[in-house]
Amino acid sequence: MIRTSFNDNWQVRPKANPFAELSGHSVPYREVTLPHDAMIEQTRVPSEEGAGAYFPGGVYEYRKTFFVPEEHRGRRIAVEFEGVYRDAAVFVNGDYAGQRPYGYSLFRVDADRFLRFGQDNEIRVEARAHQDSRWYTGAGIYRDTWLLVGGPxxxxxxxxxxxxxxxxxxxxxxxxxxxxxxxxxxxxxxxxxxxxxxxxxxxxxxxxxxxxxxxxxxxxxxxxxxxxxxxxxxxxxxxxxxxxxxxxxLDSERVVFGVRSLRLDPDHGLRLNGESVKLRGACVHHDNGVLGAATHARAEERRVRILKEAGFNAIRMSHHPMSRAMLDACDRLGMLVVDETFDMWTSAKSPFDYSLSFPEWWERDIEAMVAKDFNHPSVIMYSIGNEIPETGTPSGAAWGRRLAEKVRALDGTRYVTNAINNMLAVMDELARFRRQAAEGAGINTLMADAGDMMNAVAVSDAVTERTAESYGVLDVAGMNYSDSRYALDREKFPDRIILGTETFPTRIDRLWALVRQHSTVIGDFTWTGWDYLGEAGIGRPQYGSTPAHVAPYPYLLAGCGDIDITGHRRPASYYREIVFGLRTRPCLAVQRPERHGETFVGSPWAWSDTIASWTWPGHEGAPVTVEVYADADEIELLLDGRSLGRQPVDRFRVAFETTYEPGELLAVAYRDGAETGRDLLRSATGPASLRAEADRSVITATGGDLAYIGLTLTDSGGTPYTSADRPVRVEVSGAGVLLGFGSADPATEERFDATERRTYDGRALAVIRPTGPGKIRLLATAPDCAPAEIVIDVREQHA
CATH class of the missing domain: 2.60.40.10 (Immunoglobulins)
Known part of the structure; x- marks a missing residue:
């Protein structure tokens, strides 16, 4: 069938009550270009759920008028939606044409029977989102749409x-x-x-x-x-x-594929083209940071590229099927994929989630995922669920078998897993387990945090017995936060092959050692590789006595990604790269001195509150903690050439207690007495300047391309001014429009659709969508800084 983009000339509005409109109350439409996230444009409300980043739910309707020529009469015409969140209902010329409850499934509606040939036609789409997820979902037609035309x-x-x-x-x-x-x-x-x-x-x-x-x-x-x-x-x-x-x-079709083989066994683990490979994995949600849930091809490619540059070789899409655009990027760039179906089956996790539709729609949604993924060489595994509570029951095991066999019937070339949280599988016995454990020694230490508790429960006899069938229906036993079972299952289930489908980022040194030690453990997927909207503050630094799980309004971000929502690598990312054995240079990071001396009580998802900066005005002479990450025997720390001492490295890190003085901070790594690498931080000095830098100087006018422009406060030598945050205003003119503008600030009331945002740690990011060939000009201004200007060349896309 002939495939044509259907993204242009849409309109959107909050869904209107037709009876209210009869009485004269009209809700106006406004023009939009797809993909579009209607939720990111809403005003956040403190009384909403922190899981959804305090964005309100809503019902939105989209409409588009399109002409169908007379010569199309007798042909088959369909509209394809790659994703509508959620409970989509589609109407063509006022008539019901189809629906899809699941917000992540690609679906098509046959439109030809409703069309008026030789005339304008109207398509209308309704989408609903309200208390139906544990993370920020966005709302509306957030992925690409296509018009398909073919003969009988x-x-x-x-x-x-x-x-x-x-x-x-x-x-x-x-x-x-x-x-x-x-x-x-x-x-x-x-x-x-x-x-x-x-x-x-x-x-x-x-x-x-x-x-x-x-x-x-x-x-x-x-x-x-x-x-x-x-x-x-x-x-x-x-x-x-x-x-x-x-x-x-009559017709033609073109697909892209790769030639590669997969093998799996407990002695060699996962083999790709005959060679054993360990999955250096990142869990990622689907939102694109400052763009909300809108899925643009360039945004997906940029994420994959940055993740790969940070040392990852695999992505687990969490917890829903991956977009076509990201799959294409994984194919081109060389990223392995575990694609996932659902976050729930029959047991609800949110009041109005997909569990209400699962019994009727699960087969069609699995079919849609497999059809989408089939030709992509990057996809090596399907996950049939995430932390499904039913897995600890006979009925849940039966459901797991049903889903796994459905996947195998559709595609026998990949493996099947399920990301099982063993503690959730025995939640009904958790109180009894707590009582029994309390009678033993060291219970306070054992239950020091959520990670310790999950691992303690994971090795219980109850988990071993009640999850045996659920694991048995799989090719790979996916385990969330259950590394305590890795060695145990080598003994109890010697043929069981395990994948750490979700793990704590703060424990990657120990986790990666276990992956390397056990041939039956084929990889580790951290939560998360890329920060995301929603689950507000689960990875935020906390101080005091007892950590809270979700942060109060105005927290916006989860705060647990190796890479922040603008694509900037946080210190944890370099630590992971060192643990993976991919980086020989050490990495310097400094804890924010304003919290020095307070007791850190962050969750197992929370890295120390560090940034790569030695610019702390107002803290001269104050105590500060410097962290250095390295695969080395010892580290020497020097300030302006003066040694602050040497310390041995433990678990790839060392912490120095010193006092802050502006200058040059240098870390030198040694192994067996010989230097293996160094890292330098320099204090910013003098007035701050505003710099604008585009990821590419030339982009294409179509195909989902975008321009990413980083705005950074620096001194005259280019050192980031992390302590000089101020509002930045941008103006875009020419052949483009501002699509999103923001920073990595985890707790702010600022909007991503505004033209002014305050920098965070000296950085902000503007994203521009081209509107046609020509030149795009971005002018950025900030108080006490000279304006920064950048020009992007937009060219036609050539086949």
Whole structure:
């Protein structure tokens, strides 16, 4: 089918009451371009849930007028939605055309039966979001839309599927299965031409066959082609091929795939193309920070690129199916993917969540995820759920078997996991477990935080017995916060292969050692690789005696990502890179001196309150803690060339207590007496300047491209002025519009759709959407700073 972007010329408004409108109360529409998040534009309310970042729920309606030419009469026309959050209902020319309760599933509505040919037509979409999730979801048509047009005899959408069941150095078998649909009243026979091209566009395999399809039916034509000397896809070398299938004179379809093999066993763990690989994983939510939930292709690609540069080789999409745009980016850049279905099955976690629709819709939503993922070489595993309480019951185990078998029936080439929280699986016995544990020694130490408690419960006999079947239906036992089972299960279940599907970022040194130690443990996924909106403040620094889980308004961010919502790497990210063995240089970080001496009581998701800065005006002579991360024997700390001492490294880190003096702070790492690397922080001096820097000077006008412009306060030498925060105002003119503007401030009442934002630790980020070819000019101003200007060149996209 011919696929055309359907993103332009939409309008949106809060859903109006038709009876109120009859009495004269009208709610106006306004123009928007998709993808669009209606929730991020709302005013946050302190009485709302912190899980959703204190954004209110709502019902929104979108509409679009589009012309359908007379010559389309008799053709099949569908509208495809990659994601509408949530409980979408679609109407064409006022008539109900379809719905989708789940907010993360790609779905299509057949529109041709409702259309007026040779005339304008209207499509209207309603979306609802209210107390239905444990994180910020956004609302509305937040992913791309497409208009699909094809004849009665055509290749079905997602109808070309490529597998590579047999690979060696000389050749790879590419089995291409093409589903052809015949909506006509006659038997139709057509030639099916299949071509495979390499990255350079050279045809490396081709074949022609006939396919006959009976009226009102579909047929699947399979063709085995042979790719000589195949280039294998891997994270280090993400080679891609294109498969184009042409139904002679009727239709054509093109898909991208990779040639790669997967193997799994307890002795070698996960093998990709015959080589064992450990998953250095990041859990990520779907929001794009200052853009809210709006899913633009460039935003997804930028996240994947930054995560990979930070040392990750795998992403677990948490806890919902990944966008097409991010899957494409993972394919191109070489990032492995665990794609996930649901955060709930039949047991609700929020008052109005998907559990209300799960029994009726789960099969269709699994089908949608697998159809979307099938040709992507980056996808190695499907997760059928996250922290599902039912997994500790016989009924829940039966549900798990049902879901796992459904996935396998649709795609037998990948593995199936389930991210099980063992403590949740035995919640009904938790009180009894607490009483029994309290009778033993050291209970106060054992239950010092949530992580200790979850690990203590995880090794109980109750968990072993009650989760045995739920783990048994899987290829890989996904475990959330249960590393205490890694060694235990090597003994009790020697064939059980484990994946740390969700783990504490503060414990990566010990966790990664366990991953390396056990061949049965194939990787670790931290919560989280990238910070996100909602679950407000679970990773924030806290001081005093007892930490609270969710932070009060106006907290906005979870605060537990290695990378903040603007894409800036926090100190924890460099620590992780060192633990992974990917960075030889040490990393300097400094605890904010205003809280020095207070007792830190952050949750296991909370890193120390450090930033990479040695600029602390007003704290001269005050005590300060300097942290250094390194894979070394010892660290020497120097200030302006004066040694502040040497200390041995323990668990890849060392802390120095000193007093703050402006200057140059240098950390030098040593192993066996020889220097292995150094890191330097320099105090900013003199007046602050405002700098604007674009991620790219040239972008494309279409295809979901964006310009990211970092705004940074620095001194004359370029050192960030982390202590000189001030409001920054931006003006955008020319061939673009401001799409989002913000900072990584975890607790603020500022809006992402404003033209003025205050910097946080000296930084802010502006995101611009191009409106056509030409030049985009951004002018940024801040008090006591010279204006900063940058120009972006927008060009047409060429095939």
């Amino acid at each position: 005899v055509r290749i079905a959408p997602d109808g070309v599927r490529v597998t590579t069941p047999d690979i060696d150095a000389d050749r790879a078998v590419a089995e291409v299965a093409t589903t052809v649909v015949n909506d006509s009243t006659e038997i139709r026979t057509a030639d099916l031409v299949t071509e495979i091209r390499d990255a350079a566009g050279t045809v490396v395999a081709t074949g022609t066959s006939k396919v006959t399809v009976l009226p009102g039916e579909s047929a699947t034509a399979r063709r085995r082609l042979y790719v000589r000397e195949p280039a294998l896809w891997s994270p280090d070398s993400p080679a891609l091929y294109t498969c184009e299938v042409t139904l002679a004179g």
